[in-house]
Amino acid sequence: MKSTDTDTGTGRGPGAALAALAAAQFTVMLATSIVNVALPQIRDGVGLSDSGITWVVNAYGLAFGALLLAGGRAADLLGRRRILLAGLALFGVSSLAAGLATSSTVLIAARAVQGVGAAAIAAAALALVMGLFPPGPGRGRALGVWGAVSGAGGAAGVLLGGVLTQAWGWQWIFYAVALGTFGVLAAVAVSVPRTPVTGSGRFDVLGTATVTLALTALVWGLTSARRSGWTDTAVLGAFAATAVLLTAFVLVERRHPNPLLPPRLFRTGRVSAGNVLMALLGSVWIALFYFLPLYQQQVLGLSPLVTGLGQLPLAFANMLGSTLAPRISRRIGSTATVTGALLAEAAGLLWLSRISAQGSYFADVLGPTVLIGLGLSIAFVQLTALSVEGVPQQDAGLAGGLVNTTRQVGGAIGLAVLATLAGTATARAAADQPHLEALTAGYRTAFALSAAVLVAAAALALLLTRRRTDRPTGTEPRPTVAQPSA
DSSP: OOOOOOOOOOOHHHHHHHHHHHHHHHHHHHHHHTTTTOOOOOOHHOOOOOOTHHHHHHHHHHHHHHHHHHHHHHHHHHHHHHHHHHHHHHHHHHHHHHHHHSSSHHHHHHHHHHHHHHHHHHHHHHHHHHHHOOTTHHHHHHHHHHHHHHHHHHHHHHHHHHHHHHHOHHHHHHHHHHHHHHHHHHHHHHSSSSOOOOSOOOOHEEEHHHHHHHHHHHHHHHHHHHHOOOOOOHHHHHHHHHHHHHOOOOOOOHSSSSSSSSGGGGGTHHHHHHHHHHHHHHHHHHHHHHHHIIIIIIIIIOHHHHHHTHHHHHHHHHHHHHHHHHHHHHOOHHHHHHHHHHHHHHHHHHHHHHHTTOOOOIIIIIHHHHHHHHHHHHHHHHHHHHHHHTTOOHHHHHHHHHHHHHHHHHHHHHHHHHHHHHHHHHHHHTSSSSSHHHHHHHHHHHHHHHHHHHHHHHHHHHHSSSSOOOOOOOOOOOOOOOOOOO
């Protein structure tokens, strides 16, 4: 007989619970992008190099992505509400520590701990949403809300980061996240009901360790390649360690009675397709919010505040697309929705690849980012739905962890690769062009390559997401789903 999560929590209906869970997701996405506008100030404040500053982003993204699977499995085994509350507490404390940091070592370590907390939050919160809203139109609308707050969190992070950095300094971006997190923790404690513990078996400690170390070695190697070159001994050693550790992970998973990634997870719905495509989407998502503020500040000369305000149209487009996504999918089917959304985002990035060193926000940034926001949000909502389609309730936390893992790890890898290639393009252009022209050449390269990745993803979507009858989302037969206990 399965145990139950004994956390207290009265619950005030699914609407209040969804609001609290969406606020938790918003906070995680906010922390992903809030540092981007402040990177130049953080670099000077704690003494980081241009290449080292990427670790302020990657330390969070790597810990977040690497531990999402563990967070999802822990949520299934120990109780989703309990893991969510613990993750929020850790996230808030580490955010405060990041704001108080006076050295690069402490700051990067605090960002990594933030990522650990974020992994618990994202996996547990999505699993709770799946439990509250069974398959059908209700879940579609809930995932629309989920997509809206995810996209809005990314854009709002850039805006809030600009406002706080200019008004009070970069430390306040972390203080604000800490205060918001503690508020969300209180809302979750009041609004989200207790849930049954649906998972069983032992936690896969060795599998978690090997996959986490493998991902760490991979992203470290990719990031170091920008500074040292792809043939550097340490870089090649990191890639070799990645291969060894991933092999060990596969061997461990085959022998473990309760593996971190059970094969049954990939035999339901279109989980594999959704996760592959989410990884590709994620590979350009984080990079967009990294390069775009840099172009606005370093090339166009905009202040952090104006740069942040410039993200508002993207945020509004994101919320609009997330609201429309379930309706579009019900009308034309999931395959057409995903493919069209990816192509729309690719078109926006291709447009953005035409930026100029003598350009302006209205001529070079506004139009492309609105198109990107619409495509990104619709693709995110639909790929999230595909990634949890048909998953039994006992694996809801793991499925939520997996889709967030593929997005976040894809983002960390994508940022490392695109930053390396953009840096190479800038270095080549610097030989015969002014500094701002060279920087712009690097950013154009990053945006053009991002567009190419999404075109390839759209082609894959046509192949991977089709089924014999591509039912519009929300019309599937409803399986029996264990409901949360109040």
